Amino acid sequence: MTGTQIAEQLKAADIITIFRHQRPDCDALGAQFGLKYWLQENFPEKTVLALGCEQGIQGDFPVSDRAEDDIIRRSTAVILDAAGQDRVDDARFALAAFRIKIDHHPDHEPFGDLRYVDEKAAAVCEILAHLFAALEPEYNVSLRTAECLYRGLLTDTLCFRTANTTASTLAAASWLASKGIHIPELNRELFDQTLHEFNFSGFIRRSVIIKESSACVILNRQDLLDWQMTGSEARNFIDELGHVREFQTWAIFTQHEDQDDDRYDGSLRSKYIAVNSIARQYGGGGHHNAAGVKNLSRADVDEIMEKMISEVSVCDQEIV
Ligand SMILES: [Mn+2]
Incomplete structure (x- = not known):
């Protein structure tokens, strides 16, 4: 499946649901609204809807569109x-007449009538940027489209710092920047903290448990209540642990907010080892160096931490 074939499919469709x-996150929303704007600006006669139930927490994106089932059926x-069908933020995508999956996660659960999966791409926004660049100058890319895609690139690579950042990523970013992006302004929009968040970062740092070269923060329900944070908001502070020379792996686990539910969700990160293979053992998944896992018992949390420690020592022996 190539980008050109995707473009042909989109050109042929009257109704496109995204x-x-x-x-x-910003890659999901940036790709979604970037594609929506690009389609609307180049094909004004098409109906284009960006769908989803949940709100993003980073970046200034519009609210999702609404669509009746019947529109989706015809789209x-x-x-x-x-990566998987159960991850999609509106299960009605399955109703659509034709489905195209565009992704950069490992394709363990292929779905859709057409698939364009590039695991080497740092972000879906990178895939779309190259697609749109190849279709220039016949089809135009506006500043707002470029801004959407740039947000996804910047956030999925943590400002071009992660292992998945490649020459292709930077080429995409450079091309998007040439559309007139205000780089420092977009950075502030995406990464500036509130004072409350700044103080919470301090709490995360104070709460860290360090064993060998692994760092872990376990937040219980009361911590989240005290800080007025949801579990997923708190786990977004994972990068606070990501810049320590001595840490090879790091994780944040948060207890579910519901009183009667003692399970935990976790975000796992590493410099070298495959944390997604650990996550998969507990029903989670993700990328080699960044993975997530849900509905863990407290014993699972301890087990995962042990695995992160032991895999690092195996990895160290292999390097020696
Ligand atoms: Mn992504």
Whole structure:
């Protein structure tokens, strides 16, 4: 499946519905709204809807569109940044007449009538940027489209710092920047903290448990209540632990907010080892160096931490 074939499918469709994953991040939303704007600006006669139930927490994106089931049934659906069908933030994508999956996660659960999965791409926004660049100058890319895609690139690579950042990523970013992006302003929009968040970062640092070269923060329900944070908001502070020379792996686990539910969700990170293979043992998944896992018992949390420690020592022996 090539980008050109995707473009042909989109050109042929009258109604295009665009879906993204649950708890949408800036790559999901940037790709979704970038694609929506690009389609609307180049094909004004088409009906283009960006769908999803949940709100994003980062970046200034519009609210999702609404659509009756019947519209979705008649549409070509594009599903962005979602590895598995159960990750999609509106299960009605399955109703669509034709489905196109565009993603950069490992394709363990292929779905859709067409798939364009590039695991080497740092972000779905990178895939779309190259697609749109190849279709220039016949089809135009506006500043607002470029801004959407740039947000996804910047956040999925943590400002071009992660292992998945490649020459292709930077080429995409450079091309998007040439559309007139105000780079420092977009950075502030995406990464500036509130004072409350700044103070919470301090709490995360004070709460860290360090064993060998692994760092872990376990937040219980009361911690979240004290700080007025949801579990997923708190786990977004994972990068606070990501810049310590001595840490090879790091994780944040948060207890579910519901009183009667003692389970935990976790975000796992590493410099070298495959944390997604650990996550998969507990029903989670993700990338080699960044993975997530849900509905863990407290014993699972301890087990995962042990695995992160032991895998690092295996990895160290292999390097020696
Ligand atoms: Mn992504």
